[in-house]
Amino acid sequence: MTYEVHGVSSSGNCYKVRLVLEQLGLPYRWHEVDMMSGACRTEAFRKLNPNGKVPVLIIDGNTTLSESGAIISYLADASPLLPTDRLERAQVLQWMFFEQYSHEPYVAVARFIRVFLKQHDDPRLPEKTAGSYRALDVMEQHLATRTFFVGERYTIADIALYAYTHVADEAGLDLANYPHIRAWLERVRTQPRHIEMPGVDQ
Amino acid sequence: MTYEVHGVSSSGNCYKVRLVLEQLGLPYRWHEVDMMSGACRTEAFRKLNPNGKVPVLIIDGNTTLSESGAIISYLADASPLLPTDRLERAQVLQWMFFEQYSHEPYVAVARFIRVFLKQHDDPRLPEKTAGSYRALDVMEQHLATRTFFVGERYTIADIALYAYTHVADEAGLDLANYPHIRAWLERVRTQPRHIEMPGVDQ
Numbered sequence: 396m397t398y399e400v401h402g403v404s405s406s407g408n409c410y411k412v413r414l415v416l417e418q419l420g421l422p423y424r425w426h427e428v429d430m431m432s433g434a435c436r437t438e439a440f441r442k443l444n445p446n447g448k449v450p451v452l453i454i455d456g457n458t459t460l461s462e463s464g465a466i467i468s469y470l471a472d473a474s475p476l477l478p479t480d481r482l483e484r485a486q487v488l489q490w491m492f493f494e495q496y497s498h499e500p501y502v503a504v505a506r507f508i509r510v511f512l513k514q515h516d517d518p519r520l521p522e523k524t525a526g527s528y529r530a531l532d533v534m535e536q537h538l539a540t541r542t543f544f545v546g547e548r549y550t551i552a553d554i555a556l557y558a559y560t561h562v563a564d565e566a567g568l569d570l571a572n573y574p575h576i577r578a579w580l581e582r583v584r585t586q587p588r589h590i591e592m593p594g595v596d597q
Numbered sequence: 598m599t600y601e602v603h604g605v606s607s608s609g610n611c612y613k614v615r616l617v618l619e620q621l622g623l624p625y626r627w628h629e630v631d632m633m634s635g636a637c638r639t640e641a642f643r644k645l646n647p648n649g650k651v652p653v654l655i656i657d658g659n660t661t662l663s664e665s666g667a668i669i670s671y672l673a674d675a676s677p678l679l680p681t682d683r684l685e686r687a688q689v690l691q692w693m694f695f696e697q698y699s700h701e702p703y704v705a706v707a708r709f710i711r712v713f714l715k716q717h718d719d720p721r722l723p724e725k726t727a728g729s730y731r732a733l734d735v736m737e738q739h740l741a742t743r744t745f746f747v748g749e750r751y752t753i754a755d756i757a758l759y760a761y762t763h764v765a766d767e768a769g770l771d772l773a774n775y776p777h778i779r780a781w782l783e784r785v786r787t788q789p790r791h792i793e794m795p796g797v798d799q
Contacts, residue, residue, distance in 0.1 A: 445735050445738055445739070446695060446699055446735050448699075454684070458684065460684075460687055460688065460691060461691055461695075462690070462691045462694035462695055462698070463694075464690060464694045465687045465688070465690035465691035465693075465694055466687070468686075468687055468690055469683065469684070469686075469687035469690075472683050472686075472687075481671065481674050482656070482660065482662075482671070484670075484671075484674075485662055485667045485668070485670055485671035485674075486662065486667070488664070488666060488667040488670050488671075488690075489662060489663055489664045489667035491667075491694075492664035492665075492666045492667055492693075492694075492697055493648060493663075493664055495694055495697055495698050496664075496697050496698070496701075496702075497648055497650075499698075500698075500702070533647045533648050536647055537647070
């Protein structure tokens with residue numbers, strides 16, 4: 396069976412899905428969505444995801460799944476990327492919910508404003524920057540005594556947090572004071588079958 | 598074993614945890630956190646959750662788990678509230694991530710501004726209200742042909758979405774045009790061992 400993904404290559408949320416597919420060696424076809432021209436708002440796209448967001452995974456040709464966290468949990472099920480222990484699974488989810496609530500809405504949105512909208516004086520940026528550093532502080536403290544986020548091994552929690560943290564510079568953030576995050580980024584980058592996120596045409 | 602929960606009774610995110618504990622008949626002790634006086638920002642609280650947010654579950658006296666979605670997934674594991682089927686589990690997560698990204702930051706924040714801050718002319722309210730209705734539209738469409746969010750039975754996806762939707766009026770939202778949501782709220786409210794969320798002292 397070949398999965399199908401509708402996604403934006405330069406989106407961190409979509410990159411999470413591609414990275415899991417590549418690292419697990421799963422066959423897939425990628426359908427690039429032209430987000431900036433409003434392709435997520437069309438009738439056709441809303442049939443895939445009524446919430447109008449990428450990524451969307453199509454399983455078996457007609458079953459759709461949205462929300463990057465749900466998609467990568469599904470793909471990683473019964474693989475080394477998702478622990479089977481009940482507590483560790485919950486800890487993986489804890490960091491994935493942390494990423495979507497306390498990290499992505501700051502880091503990814505600051506990056507979007509700077510790189511895609513090119514609005515470097517956007518009035519939202521100070522609050523987005525402050526929230527980004529709050530999230531990075533939490534990560535730095537956690538990684539001070541750990542190699543990966545959960546269970547001392549590489550899981551989809553690391554993938555979820557890597558997606559936007561590794562392009563923190565594009566969000567205008569400086570990781571100089573975050574040595575543990577930088578060392579962890581390097582550990583993620585050197586995992587087997589790692590692929591880079593495509594850059595943004597600027 | 599008795600769980601411990603640090604939470605705010607009038608917070609929907611904390612109510613999700615209490616509702617799951619009650620419906621599964623699990624023993625727990627509730628520690629009320631005085632959010633409005635900054636109790637989440639103290640050193641002591643940050644030892645429970647470095648991200649400074651409620652709810653926090655304490656398992657076995659010293660293992661902590663944060664993020665309501667992770668906590669209720671943990672508690673509901675191997676119970677009727679969380680399917681064992683791989684796709685259905687992912688669909689439950691899809692709706693829980695939808696709630697945390699596209700619903701809670703609008704509905705819960707609009708409610709917080711109105712009920713807790715009492716700022717009825719807050720400049721954020723128009724955007725929060727618009728986002729709330731977008732989320733409600735997605736739910737209404739989904740529920741038009743279903744009794745519950747996933748697999749035609751009551752799961753933690755319903756609990757996650759019920760928490761703030763059932764107090765939509767406190768967020769200044771009108772559910773008159775959402776008959777399927779209103780019927781679903783009633784189905785959730787009449788589940789065995791349902792408890793109400795404590796009201797807000799105003």
